[in-house]
Amino acid sequence: MAYLDHAATTPMLDVALEAYVATAREVGNASALHGAGRQARRRVEESRERVAAALGARPAEVIFTGGGTESDNLAVKGIFWARRSADPRRTRVVSSAVEHHAVLDAVDWLAAQEGAEASWLPVDALGRVTPQRLRAELATAADQVAVITTMWASNEVGTVQPVAELAAVAAEHGVPLHTDAVQAVGQVAVDFAASGVSALTVTGHKLGGPAGVGALVLARDVAVTPLLHGGGQERDVRSGTLDTAGIVAFAVALETAVRHQQQYAARVAALRDDLVTRVRQAVPEAVLNGDPNDRLPGNAHFSFPGCAGDALLLLLDAQGIACSTGSACSAGVAQPSHVLLAMGADSARAGSSLRFTLGHTSTSAEVDALIAALPEAVDRARRAGGLRASR
Amino acid sequence: MVPDGVGKVVGVRVLAAMSGGVDSAVAAARAAEAGHDVTGVHLALARNPQTYRTGARGCCTLEDSRDARRAADVLGIPFYVWDMAERFQADVVDDFVAEYAAGRTPNPCLRCNEKIKFAAVLDRAVALGFDAVVTGHHARLGADGLLRRSVDLAKDQSYVLGVLTREQLSRSMFPLGDSTKTQVRAEATRRGLAVADKPDSHDICFVADGDTRGFLAQRLGTAPGDVVDDATGEVVGRHTGAYAYTVGQRRGLHLDRPAPDGRPRYVLSITPKTNTVTVGPAEALAVSQVQGRRPVWIGGPRPADPVECEVQLRAHGNVVSATVAVTGDGLRAELHQPVRGVAAGQAIVAYRPDPAGDIVLGSATIAA
Ligand SMILES: Cc1ncc(COP(=O)(O)O)c(C=O)c1O
Numbered sequence: 001m002a003y004l005d006h007a008a009t010t011p012m013l014d015v016a017l018e019a020y021v022a023t024a025r026e027v028g029n030a031s032a033l034h035g036a037g038r039q040a041r042r043r044v045e046e047s048r049e050r051v052a053a054a055l056g057a058r059p060a061e062v063i064f065t066g067g068g069t070e071s072d073n074l075a076v077k078g079i080f081w082a083r084r085s086a087d088p089r090r091t092r093v094v095s096s097a098v099e100h101h102a103v104l105d106a107v108d109w110l111a112a113q114e115g116a117e118a119s120w121l122p123v124d125a126l127g128r129v130t131p132q133r134l135r136a137e138l139a140t141a142a143d144q145v146a147v148i149t150t151m152w153a154s155n156e157v158g159t160v161q162p163v164a165e166l167a168a169v170a171a172e173h174g175v176p177l178h179t180d181a182v183q184a185v186g187q188v189a190v191d192f193a194a195s196g197v198s199a200l201t202v203t204g205h206k207l208g209g210p211a212g213v214g215a216l217v218l219a220r221d222v223a224v225t226p227l228l229h230g231g232g233q234e235r236d237v238r239s240g241t242l243d244t245a246g247i248v249a250f251a252v253a254l255e256t257a258v259r260h261q262q263q264y265a266a267r268v269a270a271l272r273d274d275l276v277t278r279v280r281q282a283v284p285e286a287v288l289n290g291d292p293n294d295r296l297p298g299n300a301h302f303s304f305p306g307c308a309g310d311a312l313l314l315l316l317d318a319q320g321i322a323c324s325t326g327s328a329c330s331a332g333v334a335q336p337s338h339v340l341l342a343m344g345a346d347s348a349r350a351g352s353s354l355r356f357t358l359g360h361t362s363t364s365a366e367v368d369a370l371i372a373a374l375p376e377a378v379d380r381a382r383r384a385g386g387l388r389a390s391r
Numbered sequence: 392m393v394p395d396g397v398g399k400v401v402g403v404r405v406l407a408a409m410s411g412g413v414d415s416a417v418a419a420a421r422a423a424e425a426g427h428d429v430t431g432v433h434l435a436l437a438r439n440p441q442t443y444r445t446g447a448r449g450c451c452t453l454e455d456s457r458d459a460r461r462a463a464d465v466l467g468i469p470f471y472v473w474d475m476a477e478r479f480q481a482d483v484v485d486d487f488v489a490e491y492a493a494g495r496t497p498n499p500c501l502r503c504n505e506k507i508k509f510a511a512v513l514d515r516a517v518a519l520g521f522d523a524v525v526t527g528h529h530a531r532l533g534a535d536g537l538l539r540r541s542v543d544l545a546k547d548q549s550y551v552l553g554v555l556t557r558e559q560l561s562r563s564m565f566p567l568g569d570s571t572k573t574q575v576r577a578e579a580t581r582r583g584l585a586v587a588d589k590p591d592s593h594d595i596c597f598v599a600d601g602d603t604r605g606f607l608a609q610r611l612g613t614a615p616g617d618v619v620d621d622a623t624g625e626v627v628g629r630h631t632g633a634y635a636y637t638v639g640q641r642r643g644l645h646l647d648r649p650a651p652d653g654r655p656r657y658v659l660s661i662t663p664k665t666n667t668v669t670v671g672p673a674e675a676l677a678v679s680q681v682q683g684r685r686p687v688w689i690g691g692p693r694p695a696d697p698v699e700c701e702v703q704l705r706a707h708g709n710v711v712s713a714t715v716a717v718t719g720d721g722l723r724a725e726l727h728q729p730v731r732g733v734a735a736g737q738a739i740v741a742y743r744p745d746p747a748g749d750i751v752l753g754s755a756t757i758a759a
Pocket residue numbers: 007008066067068069070072100102151153154155180182183203204205212214
């Protein structure tokens with residue numbers, strides 16, 4: 001089998017798995033006052049320190065959550081609510097057109113339910129948000145902006161954003177900027193303090209940890225209204241009994257991924273470049289989407305003109321090759337990518353795209369398997385055409 | 392034991408259309424057991440899939456897509472959802488509305504088979520390297536290429552498959568034709584398929600609440616017009632849209648005046664041009680000749696001479712014996728006894744009685 005979908009989720013690192021199992025065998029609620037509770041609490045706090053150190057943050061800035069989606073919702077809604085309470089004129093939310101649905105839909109929800117006014121920063125053909133665009137957006141009524149949220153790197157096309165420059169523009173206007181760094185951590189260098197962002201989302205299962213655990217790194221001067229009320233864990237920001245084993249495994253994975261990031265990126269980018277070169281040889285019409293230079297090391301995202309992405313996926317899947325067409329709705333229908341549409345692609349091109357993402361277990365044999373299967377799959381998919389009505 | 396009906400060569404790649412119901416799940420299971428390489432596909436037909444909670448029924452709910460997926464999991468076959476919503480809207484829903492607007496009574500299931508399942512889906516499947524499409528229709532399709540009624544006459548669906556061409560049938564598999572619905576349900580239970588006791592779907596899947604008139608009114612608006620007595624030409628009532636009536640309909644006419652003879656009156660015809668609904672006594676409904684358009688002949692070579700056979704004129708309708716002649720792009724049936732309530736837009740399907748299951752000879756769309 002060739003697993004080329006590491007951006008969806010990547011296998012757990014052995015060290016993380018072992019840490020998980022060892023911790024899960026222990027009893028103790030991290031909020032309890034006895035010895036077993038203190039032991040669990042100690043594991044959580046050690047993990048917090050590890051995460052903070054690996055990300056250039058202070059331990060008190062790390063809030064453990066149930067993963068990327070929760071961290072994004074907490075940042076977007078929580079900062080919006082807190083800043084609007086502090087000043088009711090702050091009802092604007094500035095985001096980009098290429099965000100993950102965890103941000104996109106949270107912003108949409110604020111607009112629909114909370115009277116927020118959303119602005120979506122456009123991107124260029126490579127999927128980049130420019131500091132100029134943000135500056136222009138903030139030129140008027142910046143004092144009404146509650147929160148800015150722009151991702152660090154695209155989960156779809158792999159484009160890495162100029163986050164530090166965007167944060168600098170936000171800082172000029174005193175507006176907090178949240179960034180979804182789910183796809184960035186462990187792939188490119190990420191330093192919370194140096195980047196100047198106010199809040200950063202990270203999740204376990206994209207970097208060798210378990211799914212269902214992650215963190216929001218939140219600068220101490222940024223107020224956030226909780227989504228979850230209850231026992232008051234995590235500075236009262238995120239109530240709920242802490243998942244000690246998950247947090248430990250997450251921290252171990254994150255620390256390991258960050259420590260090896262440069263070596264990893266060099267190795268995986270070389271493999272990815274080989275994949276891109278060979279896909280282009282095998283299918284000369286294939287178009288690489290996203291920024292050819294500033295991109296995640298493991299990401300290769302193509303449009304295959306005349307093919308439906310879901311047909312290619314089915315054919316490759318039958319050959320044991322796992323890849324992705326992007327997001328699907330709850331019924332399982334592949335949706336045209338809002339990211340590609342925002343980059344100026346028409347719906348045909350958006351619907352003909354396929355994402356291959358490499359990770360820590362990737363081998364050249366997997367790339368070989370893809371290249372062996374791709375030409376016939378493209379040929380068949382092209383004959384099958386799209387799904388749309390032929391009108 | 393592999394039931395017959397999976398009469399194709401063993402070991403071919405087949406695409407199982409899985410609606411989320413019990414029939415298609417068992418059909419896929421049988422195809423897999425027969426040694427075929429089966430891939431499951433659920434067709435997303437609704438633009439905005441709804442859940443049961445929001446009142447939708449039929450084939451377009453999230454629960455159905457989930458049920459289909461779970462059945463595929465149990466069978467251990469790959470599973471995908473294909474978005475057929477746009478084609479379904481154009482070829483089935485819009486057509487349904489247009490047919491009613493033209494005073495005819497369409498059969499959307501038949502249309503869906505003709506245009507979606509055994510056309511768009513089959514074509515795509517073939518292009519992707521599949522040899523056939525397998526569905527849970529209750530009909531028999533043997534190695535002889537002949538389409539026969541199911542052994543379960545109450546569940547028989549050969550009528551809605553009667554529009555398929557020989558070409559389409561040559562790439563289709565109906566593994567359930569030799570079983571009764573009861574047997575299919577029992578088998579689903581035995582195979583651990585959770586859909587085993589899911590109720591049968593009866594309604595038109597895209598008319599969520601079963602209110603076809605309301606559905607049409609929403610799309611065609613109201614167009615008040617006269618209800619006219621066939622014999623006297625007198626206006627005997629008013630209607631809010633001629634499209635909402637079906638030939639043979641008796642209830643819901645709301646006539647102002649009873650017939651002079653006091654007997655019930657039925658819809659005899661619908662004339663969209665003048666927006667009139669013509670009514671009359673039951674006897675006036677009786678027809679003894681039916682004209683069809685776009686004939687398909689699958690029971691052998693197209694007959695040069697008229698054929699003695701049986702014809703069925705609507706889904707779940709009775710059969711009558713008839714003499715059928717196929718002429719160029721038309722079909723004419725002389726019914727040996729008059730039939731009431733023959734509606735344009737429905738199919739006329741001709742069968743040859745056979746002890747091994749009545750054989751579909753051909754079909755056509757009933758002309759006005
Ligand atoms: C950019 C981005 N943000 C957020 C998420 C959601 O994270 P999680 O799966 O941990 O909820 C993902 C992963 O699906 C992602 O790629």
